[in-house]
Amino acid sequence: MREGPDIARIASLVGDPARANMLNALMGGTALTASELALEAGVSLPTASSHLSKLMEGGLLTLASQGRHRYYGLAGPQVAGMIEAITGVAEAVGPRRVRPGPRDGAMRVARVCYDHLAGEQAVAMLDRLVDKNILVRDDKEIRLGPSAASHFAAIGIDVYTKPRRPVCRACLDWSVRRSHLAGTLGAAILDKILAEKWARREKDSRAVVFSPPGKQAFERVFLA
Amino acid sequence: MREGPDIARIASLVGDPARANMLNALMGGTALTASELALEAGVSLPTASSHLSKLMEGGLLTLASQGRHRYYGLAGPQVAGMIEAITGVAEAVGPRRVRPGPRDGAMRVARVCYDHLAGEQAVAMLDRLVDKNILVRDDKEIRLGPSAASHFAAIGIDVYTKPRRPVCRACLDWSVRRSHLAGTLGAAILDKILAEKWARREKDSRAVVFSPPGKQAFERVFLA
DNA sequence: GGGATGCTTCGATGAGGATCAAACCATGCG
DNA sequence: CGCATGGTTTGATCCTCATCGAAGCATCCC
Incomplete structure (x- = not known):
């Protein structure tokens, strides 16, 4: 039983397909609204909202409210780097593209x-x-x-x-x-x-x- | 709905506490047996075995059989790098150490x-x-x-x-x-x-x- | 105000998966 | 061969969590 930073917590946040799609979309750099991310992830709005609050709580996202729009974005370059690292492994071990x-x-x-x-x-x-x-x-x-x-x-x-x-x-x-x-x-x-x-x-x-x-x-x- | 390397699959493998503990232990570089990893992760042997086969199937581990011992190790430096990247984020966003x-x-x-x-x-x-x-x-x-x-x-x-x-x-x-x-x-x-x-x-x-x-x-x- | 839009919360449902005990293979030792 | 040790498989249990409909807030526009 080990201690240290809770990497399972962070990884499990990325480990859900819907959330992974959202994060991927946000890798584009532009902050997106909840509805856009819902569409991107292929889930309903309530589901997306739930995911977003989890990602927020996990510290992976930032939120900018502008009027009735709420723009979600990646929390920073370090998070982006992590996503790229995971992408690299997925690319390497993933099923070979035909x-x-x-x-x-x-x-x-x-x-x-x-x-x-x-x-x-x-x-x-x-x-x-x-x-x-x-x-x-x-x-x-x-x-x-x-x-x-x-x-x-x-x-x-x-x-x-x-x-x-x-x-x-x-x-x-x-x-x-x-x-x-x-x-x-x-x-x-x-x-x-x-x-x-x-x-x-x-x-x-x-x-x-x-x-x-x-x-x-x-x-x-x-x-x- | 996006395409590309399946990052959710990889991340979810790391996203289970037991598996995360195992991977952490393997970051030490030495390959370990299933029982050692079970101890390390704080789960029973069958549970550990199940996790290990999932990690193997996901391409995150390598296996070296020697007699009745089976040594599991990280699949390579790229995987190690990914773990470090996730650790970095967990460290950054995690609850501040007192x-x-x-x-x-x-x-x-x-x-x-x-x-x-x-x-x-x-x-x-x-x-x-x-x-x-x-x-x-x-x-x-x-x-x-x-x-x-x-x-x-x-x-x-x-x-x-x-x-x-x-x-x-x-x-x-x-x-x-x-x-x-x-x-x-x-x-x-x-x-x-x-x-x-x-x-x-x-x-x-x-x-x-x-x-x-x-x-x-x-x-x-x-x-x- | 009243209506429309954007988003979140609540509640109920359902599925996936983590867990372990018990049974089952495999290897090594005497 | 018989027994011990190391590992995996099976099966059953349980619980978390993803999902969405409906209802509830908040903000903007007219």
């Missing part, structure tokens, strides 16, 4: 991870930024390089705006198994990609699809 | 993580090895530096013995939140620490306790 569907492929290339970009594109981007010494890798920690402020300012991103969260963070990519960029900078870059309409979010999915010109623009700015 | 017990402290300083050393000591060790350019950090990847082979040979560790698994791997430390060294080299170092009796494993715990002279020896070899 054939990876097209959506799977799109997910591998680029997807939203909580509030930033993940997938092959994101990993390539971080690699390039480190190569160019704009960012500096130092353990899991990623720091801004000397030219970072001016470089990002040139493309309209202010790296000093939101001091609350770390600017750079590494996040392990479950499909590529290497790190991509998280933190406020990662979030800002994703914002820019979507704002510039270089890419759009696939409906009802975490996949991010670049338009041909958008892909060129992205590569010019981040992979050149 | 006062961290002495064992908690020991766990923070040094503990076994699957098959290698984790905790403050382990993180410090990796930092120092990278500082001295014996190992080279490159993303999450850690590679051997030019002088690695000779350096480790001098202390009786052959870095080329087991080609099956990667020699070096980074593993995120849930207490320190920074990486420590895993892989066959990490395992070999832990082996050496225990073989030289620099430290012993705390009974029924993942904690690793250094003796005063052992600590000096460790620091001389790895932190100098």
